[in-house]
Amino acid sequence: MRRFLQAHATHPHWPMAAALVLAQLRALLAAAAPADPAGHGGAAGRLEAGQTVTPLGLLYLTDHYADAAADILDHLSAELPQVTDWVGAVGVGICAGGAEYIDEPGLAVMLCDLAPSRYRVFSGLAPLGATQGPEGFVPQTALVHADPATPDVTELVQELAERTLGHYLFGGLAASRAGSLQIARSSRGGLAGHGREAAAGLFRGGLSGVAFGPDVGIVSRVTQGVRAVSPAYRVTAARAQCVDELDGQPALDVLLRALDLSLDDLPAVIARLRQTLVGLQAPAAQAPGGAGGPEGRTGHEGHRGHVGRVPLRLGDDLLVRHLVGLDPARRAFVVADEVPVGGTLTLCARDVQAARADLVRICAEIRDELSPEEGEAGGDPVQRIAGAVYVSCNGRGGPHFGGPGAELQIVRHALGDVPLVGFFAAGEIAHHRLYGYTGVLTVFVADAPSG
Incomplete structure (x- = not known):
């Protein structure tokens, strides 16, 4: 070749x-x-x-x-x-x-x-x-x-x-x-x-x-094309695309606190959430298998940065998705993808x-x-x-x-x-x-x- x-x-x-x-x-x-x-x-x-x-x-x-x-x-x-x-x-x-x-x-x-x-x-x-x-x-x-x-x-x-x-x-x-x-x-x-x-x-x-x-x-x-604006939270309860709990707390409360927002000012919440993305990682993400490099090296390992004291994967297992809705009655929010329980969720911005x-x-x-x-x-x-x-x-x-x-x-x-x-x-x-x-x-x- x-x-x-x-x-x-x-x-x-x-x-x-x-x-x-x-x-x-x-x-x-x-x-x-x-x-x-x-x-x-x-x-x-x-x-x-x-x-x-x-x-x-x-x-x-x-x-x-x-x-x-x-x-x-x-x-x-x-x-x-x-x-x-x-x-x-x-x-x-x-x-x-x-x-x-x-x-x-x-x-x-x-x-x-x-x-x-x-x-x-x-x-x-x-x-x-x-x-x-x-x-x-x-x-x-x-x-x-x-x-x-x-x-x-x-x-x-x-x-x-x-x-x-x-x-x-x-x-x-x-x-x-x-x-x-x-x-x-x-x-x-x-x-x-x-x-x-x-x-x-x-x-x-x-x-x-x-x-x-x-x-x-x-x-x-x-x-990746984003930076983290929050620590990485553990998803402790979720239903398909709906996130119910982060680190054992109501997910919407965690979201609002991280972004310094209040539902009393709904227009400000909507404006900020339109600029906010979610980075998802599956539980115990595994490094991908070999990709056939000429010396047997895989060629797709990720890279770890840090947000505060919480590690954030910036490599190939961080999936960036949109926030698509809020559920104030259940203190939850909705993401444009299925959210795995036990994984991590990080708020991001482009x-x-x-x-x-x-x-x-x-x-x-x-x-x-x-x-x-x-x-x-x-x-x-x-x-x-x-x-x-x-x-x-x-x-x-x-x-x-x-x-x-x-x-x-x-x-x-x-x-x-x-x-x-x-x-x-x-x-x-x-x-x-x-x-x-x-x-x-x-x-x-x-x-x-x-x-």
């Missing part, structure tokens, strides 16, 4: 954006291709199969191009015939390199140097099998795109994670003004009879993506500085994860990154971080100019969970040089 190739462009007309992307990719492919025996360099114009191993392409489009998604996919497939499989999504915003395209035309492509035996494309019509698939393929991890309108999507994400050996997914809910449109075109069989979109490799509803085998090394981290610091933190952890062990030879750990996928909440991005591309520039500053594509999601997927207000950064680790 060598470094991936990435290109992106914007233009009011998709053929021009596609032409710009293809020109960038052709230059990169020509530079990567070895010279032929006659002494010529890489090919120009149409690229023929076999020049370089890039059968898997990741494609992300903004919804300005949604109506032309099938035409774009057909055009790219015709111009890049060595790319036999395509996976991606349409969103309100996408990202590539250090740039983001939010509410404007945008097209991003990354070509992945992965042999077909190392991955499998899946969709609702061609689902991912059990941990031992056909031809001996074993899914270790998976990049997933999902429709937020799908019933029981949280349970479906958990079920899909259980089909991978690492029990680890990364991706997000693909949502746009054109609905949820996912890309999953596989060379392993057509889907004739299911309509033009499905036959073209486009899907609405359910889950789709690409699974990777155990020999594809990844390191993945979740970055915070730009906390989001910046946590994004820097996960980038540093990724660098550390890729650093050689003591006594091992090795250079810059960033040189081990073949490519990256970043899925961020659609409430983040430049508008939240303070400027166009500011979020992506933090990643670029920390990891260098690595090939990166991704999108802004209506919910982020990592491990077997569905998050909100987070970013999920996953890097692919280049194969060690042979010999």
